[in-house]
Amino acid sequence: MTVTETATTLGRRIEWQVAEVNEIVIETPRVKSLLLRVTGWQGHLPGQHVDIRLTAEDGYQAQRSYSIASPPENDLLILTVERVAGGEVSPYLVDELRAGDRFQLRGPVGGYFVWTVATRGPLYLIAGGSGIVPLMAMLRHRERRKLAVPTLLLYSSRSLEDVIYREELNVMAEHDPNLDVVHTLTRNQPAGWVGHRGRIDKEMLALTPPALANKPHIFVCGSTPFVEHVSNLLVELGHDALAIKTERFGPTGG
Amino acid sequence: MADDVSDLVLDGNAAAGCFQEIFAGDITIALIQCEGCGSTRPVGSLRLYAASMGAVLRCSQCNGVLMRAVNTPHARWLEMSGTRCLKL
Amino acid sequence: MNDDTPISRGFGSGRRAQTPKDRVPPGQYVTTDFPVLSAGPTPQIKFEDWTFALQRGGSLIGKWSWEEFEALPQTTIKTDIHCVTKWSKLDTVWRGVTFDDLLKAAGVGEPTAAYIMAHCDGGYTTNVPVADLVGGKGMVATRYDDLPILPAHGGPARLLVPHLYFWKSAKWVRRLRFMEHDERGFWERFGYHNYGDPWKEQRYDGD
Numbered sequence: 001m002t003v004t005e006t007a008t009t010l011g012r013r014i015e016w017q018v019a020e021v022n023e024i025v026i027e028t029p030r031v032k033s034l035l036l037r038v039t040g041w042q043g044h045l046p047g048q049h050v051d052i053r054l055t056a057e058d059g060y061q062a063q064r065s066y067s068i069a070s071p072p073e074n075d076l077l078i079l080t081v082e083r084v085a086g087g088e089v090s091p092y093l094v095d096e097l098r099a100g101d102r103f104q105l106r107g108p109v110g111g112y113f114v115w116t117v118a119t120r121g122p123l124y125l126i127a128g129g130s131g132i133v134p135l136m137a138m139l140r141h142r143e144r145r146k147l148a149v150p151t152l153l154l155y156s157s158r159s160l161e162d163v164i165y166r167e168e169l170n171v172m173a174e175h176d177p178n179l180d181v182v183h184t185l186t187r188n189q190p191a192g193w194v195g196h197r198g199r200i201d202k203e204m205l206a207l208t209p210p211a212l213a214n215k216p217h218i219f220v221c222g223s224t225p226f227v228e229h230v231s232n233l234l235v236e237l238g239h240d241a242l243a244i245k246t247e248r249f250g251p252t253g254g
Numbered sequence: 255m256a257d258d259v260s261d262l263v264l265d266g267n268a269a270a271g272c273f274q275e276i277f278a279g280d281i282t283i284a285l286i287q288c289e290g291c292g293s294t295r296p297v298g299s300l301r302l303y304a305a306s307m308g309a310v311l312r313c314s315q316c317n318g319v320l321m322r323a324v325n326t327p328h329a330r331w332l333e334m335s336g337t338r339c340l341k342l
Numbered sequence: 343m344n345d346d347t348p349i350s351r352g353f354g355s356g357r358r359a360q361t362p363k364d365r366v367p368p369g370q371y372v373t374t375d376f377p378v379l380s381a382g383p384t385p386q387i388k389f390e391d392w393t394f395a396l397q398r399g400g401s402l403i404g405k406w407s408w409e410e411f412e413a414l415p416q417t418t419i420k421t422d423i424h425c426v427t428k429w430s431k432l433d434t435v436w437r438g439v440t441f442d443d444l445l446k447a448a449g450v451g452e453p454t455a456a457y458i459m460a461h462c463d464g465g466y467t468t469n470v471p472v473a474d475l476v477g478g479k480g481m482v483a484t485r486y487d488d489l490p491i492l493p494a495h496g497g498p499a500r501l502l503v504p505h506l507y508f509w510k511s512a513k514w515v516r517r518l519r520f521m522e523h524d525e526r527g528f529w530e531r532f533g534y535h536n537y538g539d540p541w542k543e544q545r546y547d548g549d
Contacts, residue, residue, distance in 0.1 A: 054354075101351055103350050
């Protein structure tokens with residue numbers, strides 16, 4: 001990977017900055033996007049994440065990592081957060097946070113799970129649930145730079161209402177003959193559903209267009225069990241293990 | 255809740271912030287060679303354990319501990335006895 | 343934290359309001375979950391291969407197969423557990439063999455060494471003073487909530503020393519080695535407190 005934009009990621013000691021919530025967007029019943037203004041933000045690469053830190057009035061602090069959903073071309077920084085039942089931080093971010101609120105943020109971090117147009121393609125993205133977030137940063141970057149790289153997104157969600165960025169992905173795919181977006185719904189499917197059903201399996205993964213046959217760059221993101229399951233299948237299908245980059249979100253995937 | 259410890263495993267990439275406090279730069283794209291078996295991989299691709307207590311990075315071939323990083327209020331700790339070399 | 347640290351309006355107030363102060367050490371919050379944390383992959387151990395031993399110097403002063411271990415006197419306790427990552431879980435029920443009963447079974451009267459190091463499948467270690475294990479304070483547990491401890495939670499057997507931070511309750515324990523002088527285990531030699539009293543908030547080396 002050529003890292004021509006590494007000035008923003010390498011060789012700099014990262015510090016805690018202040019993020020202010022500019023706007024909150026509802027994506028699905030469990031998911032919201034936070035549009036943030038971060039003073040002094042120096043840019044990021046698609047796929048990177050940030051660490052955020054919340055401080056309560058008595059000084060108690062909690063820290064979590066969230067993938068950046070916005071492309072580097074965006075003015076505001078976008079984090080997309082899924083509410084994890086019983087979690088300490090995500091219910092606060094999804095249910096409590098309002099425009100004007102502030103918290104600490106550190107980053108961008110993680111130069112490994114990154115794709116930019118400089119890397120070129122073909123590009124094979126596989127997302128489970130909220131694992132779509134860093135891959136969406138890559139897709140939005142690809143769209144803004146108008147790079148016609150053959151790209152396939154295979155996206156697994158529980159049900160249609162849980163598909164994050166559904167409309168935006170529809171529009172992206174409609175306007176771009178080089179982009180395919182394929183969905184599978186694992187728990188329930190609406191009447192007349194023509195997409196896949198059930199967990200991602202070898203057959204679904206093998207259904208790639210001819211343009212993706214030649215050594216695609218592969219990015220897999222979602223819960224740890226999802227990522228391990230998909231990675232193993234990709235290797236069984238003959239993909240080079242070293243061409244598969246993974247980002248495991250832990251047990252809950254969000 | 256995780257059914258298995260393997261559910262909790264993350265990638266070296268997830269500890270980027272923790273490592274960056276120590277290395278003053280992003281080491282997730284650095285190559286790391288295991289002292290135990292000699293295999294070489296990018297840090298970001300390796301399995302990361304115990305992320306909430308520190309970062310325990312293990313070799314994907316022999317499972318040996320390559321590196322550990324812990325940030326406490328008093329100090330930053332880094333242990334690399336399982337690393338033969340790190341190429342930044 | 344300094345004067346510039348932004349306060350997150352409304353963060354954490356609900357959860358910590360429910361905390362019974364006398365049962366929950368400072369800085370902890372109560373969870374009904376049972377979070378799993380490990381420094382390595384879950385060892386897959388077959389009961390027929392499992393043994394547990396007490397070691398002093400170069401020799402094993404007690405060694406039990408799974409059947410023999412299950413035949414030792416069993417004790418059930420209900421206790422609270424506190425993890426250094428800030429969660430606490432109240433009223434957890436465990437069953438196993440107390441350290442006192444292990445010493446009796448091995449024919450050891452008064453233990454002469456002051457410390458033990460727990461050695462576990464997967465290579466994890468942790469050190470505990472013997473004084474913190476005798477008198478019913480420590481056990482090797484094989485059941486949680488009346489069921490065999492799940493591998494993710496340390497099964498077949500884990501050390502249980504609930505009055506110290508839970509990293510001392512070593513999962514997948516196989517051997518307790520007596521030590522004349524204290525030595526630090528996996529986390530203790532790497533940033534974490536050597537003793538780990540949650541009521542004194544002894545999380546890190548230097549606390």
